[in-house]
Amino acid sequence: MQSTRNWYFIVILLFAVNTVYAQEKTQYPLTSSLGLETYQLGDFVVEQHPNLLPSQNSIRAGLLYDAEKGVIVWEKNAENAYPMASITKMMVALIAVEDVYDGKHDWNSEITYSVRVRKSRRSRRYYTVNVTYTLKDILTSVLVSSNNHNSEQLAKFLGGSVSNFVIRMNRKAKELGMNSTFYSNPSGLPEKYSANDNRSSPHDLLILALETMKYEELMDITSRGYTTVQRSNRDQKLKNTNRLTIDYKGEVDGMKTGYTRNAKYCLVASSTANDKRLISIVLGAPSVTARHDITAEMKNNYFFELGLCQLGEYSVNDAYVRAVNKGIVKISEEESKYFKVVKTQVKKTYTVRRGQNLSIIADRLGVGLSTLKRWNGISGSRIYPGQRLKYYSTGYTKVYDPDGKLDNTSKIPVLAAKASTNKSTPKKAVVKKTPAKKVYHTVRKNQTLSHIAEQYGISVKDIMRWNGLSNSNIWTGQKLVVGGRSVSSSSGGSKSKSSLITHKVRSGETLSHISDRYNVYIKDIKQWNNLRSNTIKVGQKIKVYAPKASIPKSQSGGDQKVYYVVQKGDTIWDIAQMYDGVSVSDILNENNISNSKRINPGTKLRIPVK
Structure with missing residues (x-):
């Protein structure tokens, strides 16, 4: 009886201790000036925005970190460890780049390993081939396409063996304060027993992401939607498993995806949209689409709360509307x-x-x-x-x-797109007036001339000409002229300034080829020829009103000349049929050709258009 009472006492005491520990762990919430719940999570302050991710029940854990403010703005189960699959490779990359900086290896160091290759699909015979990468290229394949085999080969190269390298991974995790993290292999593949799978918490992965961002080489690699590496001196094309780097190029620049049956779909994503660095972590999403959509959703909802553009939007006006x-x-x-x-x-x-x-x-x-x-x-x-x-x-x-x-x-003016005409002939030139005062644009972080040109509906060449740029290099904070007194645009061209050309469709040609050749719009070609679709046939004659502005004047008179490059299978008669009022003898006389059968593909002929 006495022993039973002692057991009751022990159970009650343990319950009381656990209750006190839980109260100490969540000893604040406080109330912030924004009316948000504020508390401490490890080394980070949390300002919990409760409505930031309405679909949070569909994932196991995650968080969103505002690097500018240095606070976590949303989290769920951020201190609980879960399987992380190929997100493991972020630690592999971190150790690799640190070894390069320490002088242990060079980016051009070669890594060679052998693989068994089947002679053909139906053959049972194999042969061994050697595969060679540079350290930079094999690391790119690990981060971009999540190559598991290359991750293991990289671990052997850096650590001498996989087991030694795994020891380095766990040691590095402890150094960074990633106390909920455990590594059993360098690829993230599942172990024989699920209890031994690589695990980490969103809190620890945030520490790892912040450490990774210190190295520009790693961020450059993870930002590529598509890239090419050298595998045994042959090009190998890679596509990023993080779809957001493709959908929001220039705004999302990393970092790593992961998937196994136990881990489900995971993603650590970094973005710089609106000049604001955000790091999001999603663990245990139900599908590959869900992990990307959930990541974009939490970022966009946070941008909306701040009155900023969503991913892919151009202006705050778009966000408000x-x-x-x-x-x-x-x-x-x-x-x-x-x-x-x-x-x-x-x-x-x-x-x-x-x-x-x-x-x-x-x-x-x-x-x-x-x-x-x-x-x-x-x-x-x-x-x-x-x-x-x-x-x-x-x-x-x-x-x-x-x-x-x-x-x-x-x-x-979102961008300079091709305008269509409503009549069968080109419109009269209309010059649009521009403000007398010059328009300036201040370059933001990660912007390129292409981004700026699309934003203002102008070309990269215009920006370079207006600002006296010899190349496309620009820097953050630089002021560029993007409009003003010197800017004017015209749409279409008058018929008097155009030359009617009859183009005979050749094998393999499309409306795009014809459009680019004569510097006209596809929609115009369709209207001039009453085409309802983009389908054209070999031998079909297409009317084209080509602008004469780009045609050099003849030195002998007032006639205009265009230049035609002979294609395979062309004859002088075929070429003459493309232009109104031009005969075979005109082309022969203009180019001093005595034998009409002796023209070779690639020959540049002068065509006297009257």
């Missing part, structure tokens, strides 16, 4: 008078499918090939299945205009 349309902000009848519907350019995305190239996509979207490449910062012609290309189409949107500066036909 969106809030009014969704009913988040209520306005009076007087205020509603200031909302107007104006023509604008709507940003959209197109996902590349297997077998498609830029010309096919440009035709489908009804834009020029060069314009599509400029919008996406593509210099060559390489695209990848699954890659998301941004494009713009004309639409109407509601704007807030309390000063009455816009009318219902005003066009917001």
Whole structure:
């Protein structure tokens, strides 16, 4: 009986101790000046915004950290450890870059390992090949495409063996104060027993993320949506597993994704939108789409509370109008008078499918090939299945205009897109007046000339010319002229300043090719030829009103000359049929050709257009 009473006493005592510990752990909430619940979480202050993530029940744990304020603005189970899958590779990268800075290795150090390769799909025979990466390239494959095998090979290179490197990982975690973190392998793959899986808490992963951000090399790697590395002197294309780096290029710059069956879908993401560094951590999301959407949702909701743009938006006006349309902000009848519907350019995305190239996509979207490449910062012609290309189409949107500066036909200069004409012939040139006072733009962090050009609807070349720039290098805080007295634009061209050309469609040509060749718009070509779709046939004759501004005048008279580069299969007769009033003899005489059959592909011919 006495022993039973002692056990009761011990149980009650343990319960009391646990209760006191729990009270000490959450000894504040306080009430902040914003009316938010404020408390301490490890080394971080938390200002909990309770409505920041309405879908928080769909994830196990997470947080959002405002690096500018140095506070966590939302968290859930931030001190509890959960499986983290391939987020493990952030620690691998941190140790690798520290070894480089300590002089133990060089970015160009070569890492070679052997792999067994099957001779063919049906063959049972294997042979061994050696694979070589530089340290920089193998680390890129680990962070961007989450290559598990390369992560293990990198661990062997840095630690001598995988087991030794894992000891270094756990030691580094303790040095950083990541007390809830445990590593059993360098890849994040599940162990035989789930209790041994790599684990960490959102609090610890925030410490790791802040440490990773100290190294520009790592942030440069994790910000790439697509990249190419050298694998045994051959190009290897990589796509980032963090889709946000592709959807919000220039705004989201890292860091790492993760997935196993036990960990579910995880993501540590860093962003610099609105010149504000935010770090978000999501553990245990139900799907790959959910982890990206939840991350964007919490960031966008926080931006909205601060009155800033969402990811992908251009101005605070866009954010305010969106809030009014969704009913988040209520306005009076007087205020509603200031909302107007104006023509604008709507940003959209197109996902590349297997077998498609830029010309096919440009035709489908009804834009020029060069314009599509400029919008996406593509210099060559390489695209990848699954890659998301941004494009713009004309639409109407509601704007807030309390000063009455816009009318219902005003066009917001989001970017310089191709304008269409409403008649079968080009419009008369219309010069738009610009303000006499110059317009300046102050360069923000991570902005490029392309971003600024799109924002003001001008070209990169214009900005470079107006500011006397010899290259595209700019710095934060720099003031650039983006408009003013010297800026004027015209749309279309008068018929008197255009030359009617009949173009004969050749094999492989599309409307995009013809548009780029004659410097006209696809929509204009379709209107001039009454085309209802972008489909054209080989041998079809297409009327084109090519602007004469770019055609050099003949030295012998008033006739105009254009230059044509001979393509494979062309004849002089075919070329003459492309231009009104031009005969075979005209081309032969102009180019001093005696034998019309002797023209080679690549030859540049002068065409005397009358």
